[in-house]
Amino acid sequence: MPTHPFGTRERASSPESARQAWARYVSTGLIDGSLLREPMLRAWERAHELGANPKAAKAERLSERDFERLVEQQQALITAARPYMEVLSGAAGFERHAVYLGDPNAVALSLLGDEESLHGPERVPGLGSLLSEEVCGSTGLGTPLVTGGYFEVVGPEHFISGFHIYTGQGIPIRDAEGKVAGVLTTAVWRPEVSRRLRDMLLCAAHGIEAELLLRQLERDIRKVMAAPGDEQALRVLREDVERLRESSLEGFRMAARQATVSRFEYALRLLRLAEETVQDIRHRALVWRTLASLEEGQRRPVALTGLVRELSGLLREEALRQRVELVLGEQEPVHVEADVHVLSRQLLHAALRALALVGPGGAVRIDVRLERHLAVGKATFLPLPAPEQAQVAPLPLSVTSPALGPGEEREPLLWHLPTLEMAPGEGRAAAGSV
Known part of the structure; x- marks a missing residue:
């Protein structure tokens, strides 16, 4: 069939x-x-x-x-x-x-x-x-x-x-x-x-x-509103959530309008775009929930380089809003032992602080490297203000964690995303599918 x-x-x-x-x-x-x-x-x-x-x-x-x-x-x-x-x-x-x-x-x-x-x-x-x-x-x-x-x-x-x-x-x-x-x-x-x-x-x-996922995220955000120093992170969270929500619903509305006038092939393409946006929402919301959470977990192997790349992707829209370029510099594969919740929040605050120090027209260079003499993995956010705005060069902001040696990278993934897995009956011919 x-x-x-x-x-x-x-x-x-x-x-x-x-x-x-x-x-x-x-x-x-x-x-x-x-x-x-x-x-x-x-x-x-x-x-x-x-x-x-x-x-x-x-x-x-x-x-x-x-x-x-x-x-x-x-x-x-x-x-x-x-x-x-x-x-x-x-x-x-x-x-x-x-x-x-x-x-x-x-x-x-x-x-x-x-x-x-x-x-x-x-x-x-x-x-x-x-x-x-x-x-x-x-x-x-x-x-x-x-x-x-x-x-x-x-x-x-x-x-x-x-x-x-x-x-x-x-x-x-x-x-x-x-x-x-x-x-x-x-x-x-x-x-x-x-x-x-x-x-x-x-x-x-x-x-x-x-x-529903975004609403849960908003509840998580409200839990940490009392935490000092989180005001900028909370604003970025909210703006990212609202942008994703509006993008998804508007794509769905556009597809419905085309279907109403019998432009079904075009409507299907729009639906696929809306569906991709939904998948992006699911992924990003789960990551944001980790960043908005005050919970602490167990220390375990974490792919620091992948975590930094994930965070950079989440902050692209905020960087554009501030007219700052995010530049991925040295990205050495590094695995560390850390509580992923705590490490994620440390990286988020360092990245947001670097963005604030740069100003419009500047850039933030992001490097991840292994400091072998110290046995630590290090993520560095280097503010690079525009030439006309640079008076005193801001100091780089770094986050470090104990590095794992070769063969110790037992769990290189950053987050497990259970809601991205197909629910029963989706992605294959379901019982009762037609």
Whole structure:
């Protein structure tokens, strides 16, 4: 089967066969696996074991008080997801559609769509609806939470009869720690609209995940605001975070606008750029979280040269803002034994201090070398002011750590980035992928 750009596959089963399977199940209580896709067969078997009612016309709902309490608990997720949901709804245009945000238990937290879909006679399940497999069987909101990846349910593949008019597709949303925080889903009347929105749905989910990561970063930053001498580092952190956030969301908006006017190839290219920005956000936010943290870890082998290069990349935008050039000078491969959290903060403060000493038009030369006679690794930030501004040459700022000898570089990586790894069901054909 042809592979979809985001790792899913084109579906090959027939809605008619699913309709036959549903009619046979309702009349006999038996599931005919020959009429269903393998992932859908598994979903129906789970629904049968859980006691879901296939003849249900609509979903059950939480009480108003319980729903209000849940919304209050999940407000951060709802706020993070709202801009992406608005863009997804706009990309659907005049098609009948709904965009859902669900919690980890498949309760509908937030909902957008066209007027008829939300309030007409064939309206979609409303806020507070229970859309888990236990209650509704296979759905585009509940089943992705079970499989852990992207899942699409087309028409009569839905387990309960009330959902046969919809095509639903969803993907879990993961928080800064990689745990499932919720699920993003679209429901449409025409399957071809679902295919059109699929790339945007996946990109939107990743954008929300990046937003959650940035929000966690902001909480980390607030924890260290009382620490003396961190004011400049905190400002740089915030500005970098805001730039990344706006870049990601604007790329997503541009892609949605192009898709709305049927420029799908161009929209897909824009989506890829937005997705790359999201990956950059994930990486940079994890590094910034380390720099913003007051925690201390264990001393271990660290690649000092790589750490300095990583930091230089993070400070490029700040250097441009100050009109200072960052120049990588001698970059001798050096491994040291250090607490990576403490060492990272020391390097950050030295780099920011050097930038402040230079002034517009100057440069900061960054060298990493092994001081063999002292058995230390040394990173040096040399301020080089512009000639017209140089009165007294600033002294270089250095950070040193005990060097490791040959064969001791057991762990040369700087940071492990768990959230950059593919979540279950992404990057390959997932259970229920189409």
